[in-house]
Amino acid sequence: MSVTYIDAIREAQETLLREDERVFLYGQDISSFGGAFKATKGLAEAFPNRVFDCPISEDAMIGLAVGSAIEGMRPIIEMQFADFSSIAFNQIVNQAATHFYRTGMPIPITVRLPSGGTPGSGPFHSQSMEGIYAQYPGLVVVTPATVSDAYHMLIDSVKLDDPVLYCEHKFLYRWLKSKKINGDYLPIGQARIARPGKHATVVTYSAMVHEAVRAADRLQADGYEIEVVDLRSVKPLDLDTVLASVARTGRLLALGEAFPWGGVTAEVVAKVTEEGFHLLDAPPQRLNARDTPVPYHPKLWAAHRPTPESICEALRKLLSF
Amino acid sequence: MTADGEFLRSAFQAMLKARILENKLSSLYKAGKIVGGVYLGRGQEAISASLGTSLIQGKDCFAPLIRDQAGRTAFGEPLIDCTRTYLGSVEGPMKGRDGNIHRGRPEMGMPAMISHLGAQVPLIAGMLFAKRLKGTLAGCVGATSVGDGATSTGAFHEGLNLAAVEKLPMVVVVANNQFAYSTPNSRQFACADLVERAKGYGIGGFSVDGTDFMACASVVGEAVRLAREGGGPQMIVAHLLRLGGHGEHDDGSYVPEAARSGHYGRDCIEVAMRQLVENGFATADEILAWQDETAEDVQKAVAQAQQEPSPDPYRENWTALSTEFPISTT
Numbered sequence: 001m002s003v004t005y006i007d008a009i010r011e012a013q014e015t016l017l018r019e020d021e022r023v024f025l026y027g028q029d030i031s032s033f034g035g036a037f038k039a040t041k042g043l044a045e046a047f048p049n050r051v052f053d054c055p056i057s058e059d060a061m062i063g064l065a066v067g068s069a070i071e072g073m074r075p076i077i078e079m080q081f082a083d084f085s086s087i088a089f090n091q092i093v094n095q096a097a098t099h100f101y102r103t104g105m106p107i108p109i110t111v112r113l114p115s116g117g118t119p120g121s122g123p124f125h126s127q128s129m130e131g132i133y134a135q136y137p138g139l140v141v142v143t144p145a146t147v148s149d150a151y152h153m154l155i156d157s158v159k160l161d162d163p164v165l166y167c168e169h170k171f172l173y174r175w176l177k178s179k180k181i182n183g184d185y186l187p188i189g190q191a192r193i194a195r196p197g198k199h200a201t202v203v204t205y206s207a208m209v210h211e212a213v214r215a216a217d218r219l220q221a222d223g224y225e226i227e228v229v230d231l232r233s234v235k236p237l238d239l240d241t242v243l244a245s246v247a248r249t250g251r252l253l254a255l256g257e258a259f260p261w262g263g264v265t266a267e268v269v270a271k272v273t274e275e276g277f278h279l280l281d282a283p284p285q286r287l288n289a290r291d292t293p294v295p296y297h298p299k300l301w302a303a304h305r306p307t308p309e310s311i312c313e314a315l316r317k318l319l320s321f
Numbered sequence: 322m323t324a325d326g327e328f329l330r331s332a333f334q335a336m337l338k339a340r341i342l343e344n345k346l347s348s349l350y351k352a353g354k355i356v357g358g359v360y361l362g363r364g365q366e367a368i369s370a371s372l373g374t375s376l377i378q379g380k381d382c383f384a385p386l387i388r389d390q391a392g393r394t395a396f397g398e399p400l401i402d403c404t405r406t407y408l409g410s411v412e413g414p415m416k417g418r419d420g421n422i423h424r425g426r427p428e429m430g431m432p433a434m435i436s437h438l439g440a441q442v443p444l445i446a447g448m449l450f451a452k453r454l455k456g457t458l459a460g461c462v463g464a465t466s467v468g469d470g471a472t473s474t475g476a477f478h479e480g481l482n483l484a485a486v487e488k489l490p491m492v493v494v495v496a497n498n499q500f501a502y503s504t505p506n507s508r509q510f511a512c513a514d515l516v517e518r519a520k521g522y523g524i525g526g527f528s529v530d531g532t533d534f535m536a537c538a539s540v541v542g543e544a545v546r547l548a549r550e551g552g553g554p555q556m557i558v559a560h561l562l563r564l565g566g567h568g569e570h571d572d573g574s575y576v577p578e579a580a581r582s583g584h585y586g587r588d589c590i591e592v593a594m595r596q597l598v599e600n601g602f603a604t605a606d607e608i609l610a611w612q613d614e615t616a617e618d619v620q621k622a623v624a625q626a627q628q629e630p631s632p633d634p635y636r637e638n639w640t641a642l643s644t645e646f647p648i649s650t651t
Contacts, residue, residue: 024454049454055486060443060479067447070427073454090476094435095444097641102419105427106643138641161643189646236646 003181006173008147009039009112011181012154013076017047020074023158025051026061027078027112036080037114037173058084062091065109066099074108074158082113082167083127096163097138106161110154115143116169116207116257117289117305119298126294126301128206128256131263133165134235140164140188141235145209147176148183149232156188169207176210191238193245197227200251200318203242203268205231208255208306215311224319234264242268243276250281251318257305260288282321287314324371324538326602332374332538333593333603334611335395336366340590341615342400343390345623346407350569354627355407357420362388364564365496367534367589368557370395371541372464372494382430382448384441384465387422388496388563392466396431400618404626417632438471442480442493449489462549464492469509470501472518481554485522490548492555494541496531498563499585503575516558524554531561532585534593535600561585 003011016023025040031053034041044051054061058079065075079085085092092111100106117126134141140162144150150168157164186192195213202212209230216226229245231237246252252272254265265286272284287306295301306314324332343361350359362369365388373395376383383396390403405413406424415424415433425433432448434441445463452458471477472495484491495515499506512518519526525547529540537559544555562585566573580586597603 055479055483057443057479057483059440059476060446060483063440063443063476063480064447064450064483067432067444067449068451068454069447070432070444071448071451071455073451087475090437090440091443094437095440098435099427099433100643101641102415102423103425103427103433104416140642140644187647 002177002179003147004174005147005150005168005176006037006039008151008181009154009168010041010043012151013040014043014046016076016155016158017043017050020158022072022074023050023076024073025076025078026054026065028054028056028080030078035078037170039078039112058087059091062088062109062111063095065111066091066095066107069107069109070105074110076110076112076158078112079114081125082115082129083124085111085113085129092133092139092163092165093136097136099138100162101138107163108158108161110157110164110166113165113167114170115167116171117294117301118170119301120296121294122296123293128167128258130165130167130234131258134264134267138163139235140233141167142188142233143167143205144232145169145172145194145206145230147178147181148185151181152185153188153232160188167206171207186232188233189236189238191232191241192230193227193241194230195226195228197225198249199224199226200253200315201227201229201242201245201249202253202255202311202315203229203231203245204255205234205264206257208257211306211308212255212311214308215315218308218312219315224315226315231264237267237271239271239275242272243279246272246276246279250279251321252280252284253314253318254284254286255306255311256288258288260286260291263288282318285314285318287311324535324542328374328542329535329538329597329602332370332395333534333597335370335373336391336590336593337611338394338400338615338618339366339370339391341612342403342619342622345619347569349407349623356409359407359569360387360422360567361565361569362390364561364589365498365531366391367537367593368494368496368529368531368541368559368561369466371537372466372492375541375545376462376464378430381461382432382445382463384432384434384445386434386441386466386468386471388468388498389466393431398426398431400622401625402426404622405629408623408626409631410626410629411632412629413626437476439467439474439476439480441465442467442477443483445491446480446484446487446489449491450487458490460549462490462492462545464494464545466494466496468501469495469497469499469506469515470504472515473509481522481524481556484554485524488553490551490553492544492548492557495556495558497558497560499580500563500567500576502567502571514558516556519556522554522556524556525552527555527557529557529559531559532587532589532592534589535596561589564588
């Protein structure tokens with residue numbers, strides 16, 4: 001009996017609805033239909049008047065969430081796709097993110113962002129928005145890569161008093177399986193060594209953790225031991241764990257699925273260069289998606305995002321210094 | 322339905338307080354005592370005060386916009402919140418972190434506006450939605466104000482449509498002051514009267530002369546009553562003219578003379594004064610006494626805020642998150 005990443009997301013929401021009467025779910029097609037990805041399947045029936053379908057109004061969805069949080073609720077908003085949160089951008093970065101600093105009242109909302117690419121999804125159902133939201137003060141941005149993190153980090157996101165962008169990767173929904181749903185626990189803000197090594201460090205998050213581990217397994221045959229750090233949350237960013245790893249390996253590759261200009265990988269490289277320059281034996285490298293919209297065709301899509309092949313290539317370059 | 326004497330007297334006093342306070346703010350701005358913008362509600366006091374007076378602080382919620390000093394005062398915001406925020410006192414509700422009209426007390430049902438127009442419409446809907454989930458909605462109303470410009474935003478449309486779908490007791494006042502900054506109605510919308518939009522949303526719609534105090538009081542009172550009694554969202558479009566620039570930095574010279582000297586160019590406070598006296602709700606002497614009293618209150622609120630310290634960047638808690646993470650949050 002195994003459970004999937006999306007099972008964990010559904011289960012966490014069920015737990016939250018059961019244990020905290022302040023929690024409600026608001027989103028498109030999430031009630032009796034159970035959501036576009038079935039992340040809320042059966043919850044409307046189990047929790048009457050706690051799970052609501054809403055109009056296709058992403059701006060108003062987050063506006064409603066912020067208003068309800070002012071009144072003491074803990075809403076979970078499902079964006080049908082992370083890409084559509086661009087419509088809610090104003091409410092997220094201006095209304096929710098500034099509220100605590102401006103008024104002293106925190107806004108405990110959790111926005112679920114089905115993120116990242118899957119074959120055939122194209123430019124508007126594939127985006128990775130974490131870097132954009134992480135740039136704004138006042139937001140917490142989490143990027144679970146495991147079934148257990150998908151569960152625990154959603155519970156923790158709702159318990160946090162601050163607004164959280166919970167970036168769940170669509171590729172992992174059914175592909176990623178585990179024996180149990182609530183395995184090892186780490187708090188938000190603490191990174192995890194996904195694979196120990198000593199020759200180079202790959203700092204990554206979300207679905208790219210698994211691609212990095214694949215690449216590391218391949219390089220094992222050549223005698224290289226690659227360490228993979230799973231950031232888990234990109235904001236806050238656990239620089240201590242990253243620096244400790246770079247201290248062990250002397251080499252850094254920052255890996256992400258988002259677009260290449262700026263973003264999480266640039267931040268990781270900047271911070272390590274700033275605070276751990278003396279630890280580096282080679283220039284730090286970045287590997288991201290290509291600088292085009294995410295293409296539709298599976299062949300193009302597979303070459304748009306980093307792959308085990310391109311990660312191996314980047315690592316070999318890094319190791320050759 | 323005509324508003325009763327007590328309502329009218331109370332609303333008028335809020336109008337008077339707003340006008341006297343705002344005249345003072347204008348002087349302070351021109352004397353260089355206020356950093357940033359000063360945005361006044363001159364000409365919009367009647368509709369704004371009617372809304373604020375129709376709401377019950379501690380029960381209802383109200384998201385004012387930039388020209389709602391009268392409505393804020395009527396809802397119960399103390400004058401000192403205004404002067405402290407404009408003058409940058411660290412004692413104010415925003416502690417110098419935000420200024421001028423970007424202030425509020427969300428814990429008291431008055432959220433602090435952001436500059437992005439229309440954004441407070443879904444926010445108020447959310448406050449009401451939460452009250453429904455908590456079982457405390459019965460008899461409550463949530464209200465917000467926008468201008469003609471905000472009706473062109475996606476947030477306004479999304480918020481009103483959502484409130485209508487959720488059948489929330491919400492009142493949205495559209496103060497059509499004919500100009501969004503410098504942009505006239507002819508470049509803002511193409512319908513004859515913005516109230517036509519209410520039909521499209523499936524909500525109640527009212528159109529009122531915003532310079533006619535007694536008409537404002539009775540129309541707003543009726544819309545709020547309908548919302549309070551379960552009639553769903555109500556939209557009120559008040560027709561008026563902004564009696565000044567967008568802010569005190571703007572002389573509003575683009576407003577044509579015909580508009581200034583036309584019907585909506587009249588001052589709603591003068592109209593209100595006449596209406597109160599002619600209908601026997603107040604005497605001229607009473608009004609003069611209110612003016613003197615208010616001038617003194619305004620003076621005190623300004624003097625106090627001016628004596629208070631400004632924020633100290635070295636003692637500022639530079640964090641935008643309430644959660645203290647064990648590691649760096651940058």
